[in-house]
Amino acid sequence: MNRRFMNCCTLSALTPHSNEGDGHIMGMEVGAATALMDHSIYQPTIHVEGEEVEGRPFYRPIAYGYPGNIIVNRYGKRCCNESFYPDVGRAFFAYEKVNSELANAPLFWIADKACAGKLGIGAMAKITKNPDWLRKADTLAELSGKLCIPAENLVESVDRFNRFAREGVDPDFHRGETTYQKWWGRRIYPDKEPNPTLGPLEMPPFYGCTLYVGSVGNLGGLVINRNAQVIDAEGGVIPGLYGTSNTTALLSHGFAYTSGACQAKSMIFGYIAARHMVKASTR
Numbered sequence: 093m094n095r096r097f098m099n100c101c102t103l104s105a106l107t108p109h110s111n112e113g114d115g116h117i118m119g120m121e122v123g124a125a126t127a128l129m130d131h132s133i134y135q136p137t138i139h140v141e142g143e144e145v146e147g148r149p150f151y152r153p154i155a156y157g158y159p160g161n162i163i164v165n166r167y168g169k170r171c172c173n174e175s176f177y178p179d180v181g182r183a184f185f186a187y188e189k190v191n192s193e194l195a196n197a198p199l200f201w202i203a204d205k206a207c208a209g210k211l212g213i214g215a216m217a218k219i220t221k222n223p224d225w226l227r228k229a230d231t232l233a234e235l236s237g238k239l240c241i242p243a244e245n246l247v248e249s250v251d252r253f254n255r256f257a258r259e260g261v262d263p264d265f266h267r268g269e270t271t272y273q274k275w276w277g278r279r280i281y282p283d284k285e286p287n288p289t290l291g292p293l294e295m296p297p298f299y300g301c302t303l304y305v306g307s308v309g310n311l312g313g314l315v316i317n318r319n320a321q322v323i324d325a326e327g328g329v330i331p332g333l334y335g336t337s338n339t340t341a342l343l344s345h346g347f348a349y350t351s352g353a354c355q356a357k358s359m360i361f362g363y364i365a366a367r368h369m370v371k372a373s374t375r
């Protein structure tokens with residue numbers, strides 16, 4: 093379904109492997125309407141060679157969007173607001189129509205020594221099965237060679253970002269401009285003003301790794317009404333079928349996923365469905 097609906101054959105899910113959309117399939121088999129099937133809560137992930145769960149690749153999350161860190165595309169250029177994860181998802185899927193290819197992917201995580209130390213990334217590399225996923229070099233040019241991205245572009249991208257970061261502004265991607273983004277920065281850099289998500293990459297050695305497109309849950313699914321009853325393509329109720337949680341489409345969200353909405357949806361519509369079933373059975 094990831095391939096069919098999202099044009100993504102390699103979604104590196106951070107969710108349990110046992111969650112494969114069985115509920116979606118069962119609903120579709122009896123004629124349920126679906127919505128938002130191309131939407132997901134995208135997150136960048138890393139993959140450590142050899143790490144598996146139940147015979148399938150295990151993907152880890154990584155911290156990003158903090159001072160001393162940027163994300164660049166395969167050309168060594170910044171391509172997103174690193175302090176707002178839906179924008180990182182957009183960068184993964186940006187499509188270049190003329191050449192019919194993804195415009196940015198793969199993406200790369202780049203940080204200096206101070207950032208990698210503060211986020212514990214160097215220490216994390218040591219405890220993984222194979223530490224080679226994290227590349228390290230004394231200069232950005234050397235690091236770009238190890239990551240196979242153009243050195244000139246990476247050096248230029250970091251220079252430009254550093255100039256902005258020292259002033260606390262990001263005119264290119266508006267990183268850290270909203271309350272939500274600043275809140276994340278302040279969790280780790282409580283005293284960094286005016287922008288707790290921005291800081292230059294200046295302390296060698298420099299670190300980098302490849303990022304994969306991951307997800308903490310898809311947002312598409314079966315369409316339900318206010319009673320949590322699943323509806324069909326014509327808008328009629330499918331008798332006896334209820335839906336909640338990630339099996340249903342998150343139709344309540346705004347222009348982007350709102351953190352917390354998924355767990356809230358699970359609880360609220362589970363409760364509504366149970367009440368409606370009891371009422372229907374006692375009628």
Ligand SMILES: Cc1cc2nc3c(=O)[nH]c(=O)nc-3n(C[C@H](O)[C@H](O)[C@H](O)COP(=O)(O)OP(=O)(O)OC[C@H]3O[C@@H](n4cnc5c(N)ncnc54)[C@H](O)[C@@H]3O)c2cc1C
Pocket residue numbers: 106107108110111112114115307308309336337338339351352353354355356358
């Ligand atoms: C790393 C991570 C971080 C997240 N952070 C947040 C957050 O901060 N805020 C937020 O709101 N949401 C967050 N989410 C999303 C949220 O956790 C999920 O949206 C929510 O748990 C989904 O609930 P669910 O009941 O649909 O699915 P689940 O909680 O995954 O439950 C589905 C259950 O169905 C079982 N199952 C699967 N197939 C079958 C079958 N055929 N028969 C019987 N049982 C089956 C599974 O084993 C599982 O127990 C996060 C998710 C991840 C992975």
